[in-house]
Amino acid sequence: MDPHLLASGLGAGAVIGLILGLVGGGGSIVAVPLLVYVVGLASPHAAIGTAAVAVALNALAGLAGHARAGTVKWPCAITFSLAGVAGASLGAEAGKAMDGQRLLALFGALMIVVGLSMLRPRRSPENPDVRLTRTSAGSLLPRLLPAGFAVGLLAGFFGIGGGFLIVPALIMATGMPLRTAVGTSLVAVSALGLTTASSYALSGYVEWRLVGLLVVGGLGGAGAGIALGHRLAGAKRAMEIGFAGLVVAVGAYVVLRGLG
Secondary structure, eight states: OOHHHHHHHHHHHHHHHHHHHHHSSOHHHHHHHHIIIIIOOSOHHHHHHHHHHHHHHHHHHHHHHHHHHTOOOHHHHHHHHHHHHHHHHHHHHHHHHSOHHHHHHHHHHHHHHHHHHHTSOOOOOSOTTOOOOTTTHHHHHHHHHHHHHHHHHHHHHHTOOOHHHHHHHHHHHHOOOHHHHHHHHHHHHHHHHHHHHHHHHHTTOOOHHHHHHHHHHHHHHHHHHHHHHHHTGGGHHHHHHHHHHHHHHHHHHHHHHHHO
16 A cells, blocks of 8 residues: 555544544544545545545444443434435535535535634533423424434535534434433434445445545544543633634635635
């Protein structure tokens, strides 16, 4: 294997894992710029497809731990995911049909919006005992289904896991606590990532050699990020603000390169 590909693939995976370990999300949104501008993938579509596979695998690994901890609201997760898969299927087809550089520019714009949204303080959860049942379906389904479809559409179009979109969408739709929303979101991240990855793989837009490197590097980076996160627990909000600034800056760069 090309030494540059080996080093840059492992390095990109480590950066993504480090971010996930430190701030609990956002790693997937930097995956595509890393694959294009650091690893050197010439095709933005290949970067999106490859990132989608790696994101789905990482989400499945994280889901196992949250399931054991009981922080997954399964009926809400499955309902949200089913709507999201429908949206992701349409979004992936639309993304593949768009010019790669224009798609990158739109991706950069999304990064700017996401980064700015991270600067907003999170509100306290209101309903930790929320459950999707026959009784509550009348009030929860009209919020869960449209939110899932909209997030899936974006996740499929841009090839991202969408955790940074799914978590606030679940909180707004159900009022579940943040920790539960994070665990529940991994079901949707896995489902949307696999849907997008399958669509791009069928069109030949996945670099399978890189997937393994990203996952291996991500495991090491996540371990380091979690350890560092424990040491910097008192400065978690400062880390989130710093990461938000990084996302906005990288997004602006991606927009300029995509338009250029």
